[in-house]
Amino acid sequence: MIESLGVRFLLTGSSARKLRRGGVNLLGGRARSRFLHPLTFNELGDEFDLLRALNSGLLPSIYFSDDPEDDLRAYAGDYLKEEVAAEGLTRNVPAFSRFLQVAASCNGQLINYSKISNDAQVARSTVQEYFGILRDTLIGYDLPCWKGSVKRKPLSTAKFYFFDPGVVRFLQNRSPVREGSPEFGDAFETYLFHELRSWSDYRRAAPLTYWRSKSGYEVDFILDDRIAIEAKATQTASARHLKGLKALREDSTFQRYILVCHEQRRREVDGLTIMPWREFIEALWGGAIDVG
Numbered sequence: 001m002i003e004s005l006g007v008r009f010l011l012t013g014s015s016a017r018k019l020r021r022g023g024v025n026l027l028g029g030r031a032r033s034r035f036l037h038p039l040t041f042n043e044l045g046d047e048f049d050l051l052r053a054l055n056s057g058l059l060p061s062i063y064f065s066d067d068p069e070d071d072l073r074a075y076a077g078d079y080l081k082e083e084v085a086a087e088g089l090t091r092n093v094p095a096f097s098r099f100l101q102v103a104a105s106c107n108g109q110l111i112n113y114s115k116i117s118n119d120a121q122v123a124r125s126t127v128q129e130y131f132g133i134l135r136d137t138l139i140g141y142d143l144p145c146w147k148g149s150v151k152r153k154p155l156s157t158a159k160f161y162f163f164d165p166g167v168v169r170f171l172q173n174r175s176p177v178r179e180g181s182p183e184f185g186d187a188f189e190t191y192l193f194h195e196l197r198s199w200s201d202y203r204r205a206a207p208l209t210y211w212r213s214k215s216g217y218e219v220d221f222i223l224d225d226r227i228a229i230e231a232k233a234t235q236t237a238s239a240r241h242l243k244g245l246k247a248l249r250e251d252s253t254f255q256r257y258i259l260v261c262h263e264q265r266r267r268e269v270d271g272l273t274i275m276p277w278r279e280f281i282e283a284l285w286g287g288a289i290d291v292g
Contacts, residue, residue: 035138037198038164039063042285054187055176057166058194068166076170084133095122099130103160104171108189110157131160139163141197144209146222149251152213159210165190185233189220192231192260192277196221199284217247226255227289235262237274245272256289
């Protein structure tokens with residue numbers, strides 16, 4: 001029908017697991033894949049509120065809900081488990097439920113299958129299978145390690161991020177985060193990952209990675225192998241917040257090195273850019289962050 005009648009089909013769904021694992025021929029290159037993420041800063045415009053995004057998340061029905069906490073409970077507490085069970089991806093729903101909570105507590109960290117296995121009380125092979133379920137149902141994404149470093153040997157282990165800051169906060173069983181709290185920084189990093197991942201999928205499919213040396217230096221995000229981005233929830237950036245960017249700059253020549261934080265004004269420090277988070281996100285979606 002595609003070839004003889006010129007018919008176009010739009011196939012939507014939250015899991016491509018059965019297609020991929022069933023060895024289906026995906027139309028011999030005639031099909032294009034697109035990912036639809038929760039709401040972004042660019043889509044919400046004046047209706048965007050950072051604390052609301054960190055606590056309620058950016059799923060449309062929950063972000064605009066009059067009782068987002070109850071809706072998160074219904075979604076993260078019931079729907080995710082029921083969806084996985086309905087897909088026949090696991091028969092042991094209680095074990096998967098324990099795994100979800102443990103995996104959420106490791107959000108934004110290096111994946112340690114053995115530790116998660118111990119904490120969730122399930123076999124290591126089962127943990128690996130469960131992470132595969134999260135990837136296939138688009139509940140979470142791997143963030144690969146950038147391996148272009150020469151002077152400082154990089155790690156090869158990926159990080160794992162859940163797709164929505166509100167969902168992961170609920171799965172972590174945390175109270176609403178407040179600005180200045182220890183949880184605020186982790187939630188802010190997850191939110192920035194969401195914006196960068198969405199931008200990458202919607203605009204140019206630019207690769208998104210992170211960098212960490214074996215000596216412990218780290219930069220949260222590398223965009224398109226050109227821009228190093230560190231996320232900090234601080235209102236006053238200091239030299240210690242720039243250590244990772246400076247270490248990476250010694251080893252690689254990127255287009256830009258940016259610290260995204262909560263300072264009020266943009267400034268330059270020794271060739272590094274300290275940028276207010278809102279200005280950075282606006283520049284990203286507005287095309288002012290050059291990655292080409």
